[in-house]
Structure formats: C-alpha cells, structure tokens
Amino acid sequence: MSVLKTENATMRFGGVVAVENLNLQLEKGEIVAIIGPNGAGKTTAFNMITGVYTPTEGKIFVAAKEDEETLIDITGRRPDRITSLGIARTFQNIRLFGQMTVLENVLLASHLRLKSKFFGAVIGWPHYHKEEKQMRIHAMELLERVGLAEFWDEQATSLPYGKQRRLEIARALATEPSILLLDEPAAGMNPKETLELTEFVRNIRDEFQLSILLIEHHMQIVMDISDRIYVLDFGKTIASGTPAEIQANERVIDAYLGVADDD
Amino acid sequence: MNQLENRNAYMGLAGRMSKKRRRNVTLTIVFLMLLGAFIYCASKGFVLGTYEIRILRLCGVYSIAALSMNLVNGFTGQFSLGQAGFMAMGAYVTSLLIIPAAQKAAIYYVHPIVPWLKDVQIPFLFALLIGGLVSALCAFLIGFPVLRLRGDYLAIATLGFSEIIRIILTNAIPVTNGSLGLKNIPNTANLWWTTIVTAVVIIFLLRMMKTSYGRAFKAIRDDDIAAEAMGISLFKHKMIAFVIGGFLAGISGGLLGSVVGAITPNYFRFTLAYEILLIVVLGGMGSITGSVIGACIVTIAKEKLRFLDAGMNLGFVKIPPIDGMRMLVFSLLLMIIILFYRRGLFGSREFSWNGLFRIIRRIGAWFGRLFRRRGHPEGGADA
Numbered sequence: 261m262s263v264l265k266t267e268n269a270t271m272r273f274g275g276v277v278a279v280e281n282l283n284l285q286l287e288k289g290e291i292v293a294i295i296g297p298n299g300a301g302k303t304t305a306f307n308m309i310t311g312v313y314t315p316t317e318g319k320i321f322v323a324a325k326e327d328e329e330t331l332i333d334i335t336g337r338r339p340d341r342i343t344s345l346g347i348a349r350t351f352q353n354i355r356l357f358g359q360m361t362v363l364e365n366v367l368l369a370s371h372l373r374l375k376s377k378f379f380g381a382v383i384g385w386p387h388y389h390k391e392e393k394q395m396r397i398h399a400m401e402l403l404e405r406v407g408l409a410e411f412w413d414e415q416a417t418s419l420p421y422g423k424q425r426r427l428e429i430a431r432a433l434a435t436e437p438s439i440l441l442l443d444e445p446a447a448g449m450n451p452k453e454t455l456e457l458t459e460f461v462r463n464i465r466d467e468f469q470l471s472i473l474l475i476e477h478h479m480q481i482v483m484d485i486s487d488r489i490y491v492l493d494f495g496k497t498i499a500s501g502t503p504a505e506i507q508a509n510e511r512v513i514d515a516y517l518g519v520a521d522d523d
Numbered sequence: 524m525n526q527l528e529n530r531n532a533y534m535g536l537a538g539r540m541s542k543k544r545r546r547n548v549t550l551t552i553v554f555l556m557l558l559g560a561f562i563y564c565a566s567k568g569f570v571l572g573t574y575e576i577r578i579l580r581l582c583g584v585y586s587i588a589a590l591s592m593n594l595v596n597g598f599t600g601q602f603s604l605g606q607a608g609f610m611a612m613g614a615y616v617t618s619l620l621i622i623p624a625a626q627k628a629a630i631y632y633v634h635p636i637v638p639w640l641k642d643v644q645i646p647f648l649f650a651l652l653i654g655g656l657v658s659a660l661c662a663f664l665i666g667f668p669v670l671r672l673r674g675d676y677l678a679i680a681t682l683g684f685s686e687i688i689r690i691i692l693t694n695a696i697p698v699t700n701g702s703l704g705l706k707n708i709p710n711t712a713n714l715w716w717t718t719i720v721t722a723v724v725i726i727f728l729l730r731m732m733k734t735s736y737g738r739a740f741k742a743i744r745d746d747d748i749a750a751e752a753m754g755i756s757l758f759k760h761k762m763i764a765f766v767i768g769g770f771l772a773g774i775s776g777g778l779l780g781s782v783v784g785a786i787t788p789n790y791f792r793f794t795l796a797y798e799i800l801l802i803v804v805l806g807g808m809g810s811i812t813g814s815v816i817g818a819c820i821v822t823i824a825k826e827k828l829r830f831l832d833a834g835m836n837l838g839f840v841k842i843p844p845i846d847g848m849r850m851l852v853f854s855l856l857l858m859i860i861i862l863f864y865r866r867g868l869f870g871s872r873e874f875s876w877n878g879l880f881r882i883i884r885r886i887g888a889w890f891g892r893l894f895r896r897r898g899h900p901e902g903g904a905d906a
Contacts, residue, residue, distance in 0.1 A: 310752060343754035355749035357742045359809075359871060363533055368742045371735045372754030378763055381734040382727065392735065396534050412533050435754050 261328060263288050263471045264309070264347070264439055269318035271304050271495075278304040280495045281318070284473075286439065288328065291465060291472045293482045295506075296492035297516050302475045303352060305492070306441055309473075310349050311339035322347060325438060344372050348437035350428040352444045352475070356416040362427060363412040366399040369434035399434060405467075406430045406460075422453040426460075433468060440464075442474040446481055458484050479517070483507065491516060535733075547876040562714050576714055577782065578826050582819045583717030584779045587724050589802040589814040591771035596800075597808035597871070598732065599764040600744025602678045604796045605665065606772045608685030609658040611692055611791035613773025614780040615699055617654035618708045620645050621781070626707045630700055637697045647711040647781070651720075654777035655770040661688065662769025663762070670761045682793055693788040704787030705780070712781035720778060721815070724771060728811055729873075731767075740764055744809075801853060805860055807867030812874040817867070821853070828852055 264286040271279040279301040286292050294302045307313045309320055314336040321331035325346050334342050348369075357365050374381075374395075376388040403409040406426040411419060416427060425445060432440060445461070446454050458481055465472055476482050482489065483503040491499040491506060493515040499506060506512055565571045565579070588610060595603045622630070624642045645653075669680040692699045699705070731737050739760050742750040751757050780786050802821050806813025831852065834844035842848075860867065872878070 312748070312752075338756070339751045340754045340756045343752060349752055351749065351752075355746050355752075357745035357749065359745050360738065360741055364738055364741075367735070368738045368750070368755070369753040371739050374735050376735075378736050381736055382731045384730070388734070393534065395735070400533055431753065 261288050261323070262286060262331075263323040263328065264473070265321045265331065266305075266309070267319045267321070269305070269308055269315045269320055271301070271308055271313055272316040277495050279308065279315075279492070282308075282492075282497060284490060284497075286471050286473055287487075288323075288471055289465065289469070290487045291461065291474070291485055293486040293489045294473065294475050294492060295477070295479075295482055295489060295516065299494075300492040301495040302492055303443060304495075306349060306443055306473075306475065309342075310347060310441065311337050311342040322439065340372065343435055343437075346436070346438040347441065348432035348435045348439070349441035350425070350432050350443055350445065352447065354421075354424050354428055356424060356427060356431070358415070358417040360416060361413055362403065362408060362416050362419065363396075363399055365416045365427060366402055366431050366434045367395055369431045370395040370398060370436075372435060402430045402433055405433075405464075421448045422450065425449065429464070433464065437468075438470065440470045440472045442472065442476075444475055444477065446476055446478045454478060454481065457481060461485055543877065550876050558718070562718055566714055578823060580712065580714055580717045580782045581779075582822045583714075583721040584775050584782055585799070585802060585818040585822050586721050586815045587771055587775035587778070588799050589806065589818045590724055590728060590811060591768045591775065592796075592799050593803045593806075593808065593811070593814045594728065594740075594771070595764050595768040597803060597810070597814075598737070598744060599740040599761060600747075601670070601761055601764070602674055603669075603681040603765065603768070604678050604793065604800065605662075605681030605685040606768070606799050607791045607793060607795040608688035609662060609769045609772035610776030610779065610795065611685075611689055611788065612658040612661050613654035613776030614786050614791070615654075615692055615705070615776075616657045616773070617647075617650045617777030618705050618780040618786060619643070619698070620650035620653060621647055621709050621711065622705065622707065623709070630703075630706060633703065634696045634701070636700070640698065647709075647716075651774055651777045655773040658773025658776070659766045659770035662766045666762050666765045670758060670765060682796065685791075685793065685796060689788050689791050692791075699788070702788060704785060704790075706785035708780050708784050708786070710781060710784060712778045717778055717782065720774065724774070725811055725815065732811075736760070736763065741809075801857055804857070804867055807869035807871060809871035810867065810869035810873060812872070813867055813869030816869070824852070825849065 262285045264284070266282050266284045269279060269282040269284075270277065282301075282305055284292075284294075284305070294305060296302055304313065308315045311334070319333055319335045322334050322342075322345055324330045324332050332345065334345060334347075357368065360368065374391060376385065376391055381388045400409060400412065403412055406429060408419075408423060408427055408430065411423070416424070419427060425448070429440075429442070429445070442461070446457050449457060461472060461474070462485065464470060474485075486503055488501065489499075489503055489506045490497055491509075491512045498515060499509045499512050501509070507517070561570070565576055571579070588606060591609075592603070592606045595601050619640055620643060623644055627636050627641060630636075665681070665684045669677060669684065672680055693702050695701075732740070739750070739755050742753070742755060743757060743760055747757055776791075798821070802817040803814055805821065806815070806817025828849035831849040832844060832846055835842045
C-alpha cells in the first residue's frame with residue numbers, strides 16, 4: 261500500500277529538464293533512498309513533492325491520513341497545505357529559525373495543528389492556554405527524543421552542526437507527519453554521528469509510524485538503511501531496486517558509484 | 524535550576540512568586556503609579572507647559588505608528604512602507620467623525636460637505652476605533668495584491684498604495700475638503716488618551732508576540748521557505764500582521780489629528796513613512812521597547828533642534844535660515860546607527876527589570892574597578 265506516489269513527474273526549467281518522468285512509490289513504513297551525482301535532480305524531486313515547485317507534467321499523490329486507501333492528488337498545492345496533509349521535510353542546507361530558541365523552533369512546527377484563532381490566542385482564552393500547554397509538552401518530548409532537551413533555551417543556530425540536523429528532524433516531527441523527507445541528513449556529521457544516524461532514523465520510523473524518503477551521498481548509510489533505492493542521473497531514473505540490486509547494477513556503477521580503484 | 528523551575532520555564536509559566544518576580548511586579552506598579560501621578564500633575568499644568576505636553580502626546584502617537592510599522596517590518600520581516608497612507612485614512616475618518624456639525628460648515632467653505640457626513644458626531648473612542656477599522660480594511664484590500672511580493676518590490680508597492688490613498692483624499696473634496704484639509708479638530712486626545720492607548724497597544728503586541736501566532740510571524744521573518752515547509756500559511760500570517768499594522772497605524776493617525784488639530788493630505792506624504800522607518804531602525808527592528816524609545820527620541824529631538832532651522836552665526840561663517848536644516852541631524856544619526864549599531868539601540872531585545880539591574884550592576888562594577896585603580900590599590904569600595 262503506497263503512501264506516496266509520483267506519476268511521470270517532470271520538472272523543466274526553461275530548456276533544462278531537471279527531473280524527467282519520475283515514477284516513485286513509497287510504501288507504508290518503508291525507508292527509500294534517492295541517490296545520484298550532484299545535479300541529478302534529487303532535491304528538485306523533493307521540492308516537487310513538498311510543493312515548492314509545481315511539476316511541469318505528471319502528478320503526485322499522497323495517502324490520506326485518516327483513510328490510507330484513498331490517494332489525494334497534491335500536484336501544485338501550496339507547501340503549507342501539503343505539510344498539513346502529513347509530509348514533513350528537512351533541508352540540505354539547514355534552515356532553522358535563527359532568532360528563535362531551540363524550543364520555539366519545535367513549537368513553531370505545531371502551529372499548523374493549532375485550532376485557536378488569532379484573537380482567542382492574544383486574549384488568552386482557556387482553550388488556547390490548553391493547546392499551548394500541550395504543544396510545549398509535546399515539543400519537549402520530541403527534544404528529549406532527539407537528545408536536545410537540555411538545550412531548549414539556547415538559540416537554535418548556536419548549536420553545533422550535528423545537533424542542528426537533529427533539531428531539524430525534531431521540528432519536522434512536530435508537524436505530525438506520516439511521511440518524512442530527509443535531504444542529506446548525514447551531511448556535515450562526524451563519523452560517530454553518522455553511525456548513530458542510521459539507528460536514529462530506524463527508531464523514529466518505528467516510533468512515529470513514518471515512511472521515510474531520503475537523499476544521501478553517504479553510501480554506507482544508504483546501503484544500511486534503505487529498503488529500496490532510486491538512482492537518478494541527469495533527471496532520469498536509471499535504476500531502482502534493493503541495495504543489493506543497485507550495487508550490482510552496471511549503469512549505476514558507471515554513473516555514480518564507480519569502481520573500487522585496486523592498484 | 525531545579526527540575527520544577529526548569530519545567531515552569533519551558534512551559535512558559537512564570538515561577539511561583541519568587542523574590543525577583545515580586546520585586547519586578549512591585550517596580551512595575553510603582554512605575555505605573557509614578558507615571559499616572561506625572562500625567563496628572565502635567566495635565567493640571569504643574570510641571571510642564573502645553574508645548575511640552577504636546578510633544579509628549581506626539582511621542583505617544585509616533586510610538587504607535589512605529590509599533591505598527593515594526594510589527595510588519597521588524598517582527599514579520601515584510602518591508603512595507605505604507606504606514607503613512609493608513610495613518611492618513613485613520614486621521615481623516617476619526618477627524619470627520621468628531622468635528623462638530625457647526626464647525627464643519629465653516630471648514631468646508633469652498634465646497635460644501637456631503638450631506639450624510641454633515642451632522643455626524645460620535646464619541647472620540649468610537650471614532651478612533653472606526654478610524655482604525657477603516658484603515659485595517661484598506662490594509663486588507665491592499666494586502667491581497669501586494670503581499671505576494673517580497674522585499675523591495677513590496678516596499679515600492681505599499682509606498683505606491685500609500686500615495687494613492689493620499690491622492691484620493693486630496694481629490695475627494697466633498698468628503699475630505701481636498702488639499703485645504705481639516706481644521707478645528709477637537710483636542711480630545713490629551714496626554715491621558717495618548718499614553719493609555721500607547722500602553723494598551725504595547726500590552727497587545729507583547730501578548731501577541733508570545734503566542735503561537737507571534738512565533739509564526741518571527742519564523743516568516745527568519746526563513747519564509749522553512750516556515751512554509753513547516754505548515755505556516757505565509758499569506759494568511761502576513762495578512763494578519765499587515766491588517767493589525769493597518770489598524771494600529773489608523774489609530775495613531777486618529778490620535779495625531781486630534782493632537783495637532785489640523786490635517787492636510789500633504790502631512791501624510793511618503794516622508795512621514797520614512798520618518799517612522801527612521802524611528803523603527805533607530806530603536807531596533809523587532810523591539811517594542813526600541814520603537815517606543817526611538818519615537819520619544821526622534822519626536823523630542825525634532826522639536827529641540829528647531830533652532831538649527833533658524834540659521835546660525837558660527838563666527839567664521841553665517842548659515843542663513845533654512846527650513847529642514849534639523850533633518851540633516853537625523854540623516855547623520857541614521858548613518859551613525861547603520862555604521863555602528865546596525866541592529867538599532869535595542870536590536871530585538873526588550874526592556875526588563877532584570878536586564879536593567881544587570882546593567883546597573885555592571886556599571887557599578889566598572890566604577891568600582893575604576894575607583895580601585897585610581898586611588899586605592901588595596902581594597903576600596905567594592906560594587
């Protein structure tokens with residue numbers, strides 16, 4: 261049962277075809293990786309799914325939260341609407357809210373589930389206080405989960421790089437997603453953090469019942485973690501399959517993985 | 524910090540009445556009482572003359588205008604310069620609603636006023652609110668096309684709409700009396716009015732920025748792409764900020780009309796928007812305290828520097844009287860701020876009693892060190 265599906269999604273920028281006929285499927289509970297050389301269109305694919313770009317052609321479907329059998333066409337919807345349908349993402353170049361604290365960053369992501377209206381919140385209706393309280397408890401639980409609870413009052417951008425990545429994940433989780441898109445989660449992490457990341461991603465998938473789509477250049481992580489892999493090259497999907505199949509695929513080796521240099 | 528205190532802190536609750544908090548509450552009450560006593564004495568004419576009181580009333584008016592601009596520019600990060608137009612709207616609506624019928628006949632001597640406005644006269648508070656609401660409505664309508672723009676484009680578009688409002692006011696002669704403007708506006712907005720309205724606006728904004736909506740505004744300012752990816756509807760939140768900003772600008776315009784007594788469309792040219800922008804940048808983008816203090820500094824300085832306009836004899840060179848000479852000082856001030864205090868006097872910080880005490884302690888310690896170094900190498904007063 262797929263929770264996310266793209267049908268011939270194509271993105272053109274003028275004459276350049278950034279992504280061509282992407283047919284991607286994400287099953288419930290799966291971890292799927294998109295790999296490929298720089299400029300292959302991986303992030304563009306993410307941007308199409310999350311609504312930053314509207315695909316030039318093709319369609320994108322996501323399973324409804326309440327009823328996973330029905331697929332909703334999200335092609336061309338606004339990013340915030342898509343997020344409220346349960347797709348959350350992190351960014352390749354970390355995008356935290358710099359002038360806000362760690363806790364505020366996570367709280368912000370619960371805003372889309374807030375039911376109180378503007379004036380109710382400013383006047384301070386009891387209902388708003390209740391919601392704010394729940395948001396704070398939930399946010400602290402998430403921070404606890406990613407091991408950042410003790411830094412809650414610090415400015416988000418003052419954290420070291422690896423922690424900022426984890427904060428981005430906590431923030432994405434606060435939107436209560438069913439699908440999580442991770443754009444190069446291991447970039448800039450040290451070897452120890454990289455090792456922990458595999459375990460961490462698996463754990464949050466189980467804990468929050470997520471399906472995860474990730475872009476990653478770190479092959480060890482990709483091969484360890486993914487159930488399936490899509491390989492893009494110049495916007496075209498050149499291969500897809502299990503890690504073992506991908507590692508054996510001639511075209512992928514030519515385009516991206518390369519051959520071990522034994523001399 | 525023990526666990527309970529930590530929990531209270533991240534839950535956003537003020538701890539139990541700790542010693543510090545009790546002190547701060549006391550200080551706030553004392554401050555408000557002193558302020559009240561001061562306004563009382565001032566309005567009875569004990570301490571200040573009418574001229575000084577008028578300046579203080581203008582401080583309040585400009586504070587609200589600056590806060591309105593700061594909400595949109597400083598807190599939500601949308602570079603909008605439309606405040607002058609919204610102020611004009613508020614000023615005209617409020618003034619037309621409070622000028623007595625007898626006065627209206629005298630004001631509209633060239634072209635008679637439209638009949639439906641002739642006999643309208645309502646209490647000041649309602650007139651002020653209606654002025655604010657009409658401005659908010661203008662902001663709402665203008666917001667639809669312009670809030671899709673960003674950065675400089677938004678600034679130009681809002682500036683343009685502000686000029687359009689002014690030109691409409693100039694040409695809708697049967698309603699607004701055209702470029703002759705309105706005069707004999709009742710002088711209802713005394714120091715009590717301006718101070719209390721300013722206080723209400725400050726409390727409203729402080730509360731608002733603490734809510735989830737306030738966080739959403741700040742998130743849009745910090746990174747709109749990330750904010751949208753986290754499910755924040757950019758348009759909706761920009762619109763809320765823009766409409767509230769329009770409302771506050773309208774209120775400040777309404778007060779302005781009543782304080783100065785006479786308004787013309789020319790008062791609300793784009794130079795007024797720049798003046799308010801100067802206040803916001805001087806005080807600090809994203810600081811409520813900064814806007815209020817910036818407004819007081821600029822308003823008072825503008826009056827106190829009037830002698831510069833009168834011409835000077837520096838001994839070796841004579842400067843003839845030039846109108847607007849004092850504005851040179853503000854240009855210099857702005858340059859100095861941009862060179863040395865890029866984030867304004869307050870940055871995005873706010874006033875707090877704890878912060879004040881910290882500064883006092885630091886100055887005390889500094890003096891202590893100075894004293895020791897100078898006179899008594901051993902011992903001496905320790906701060």
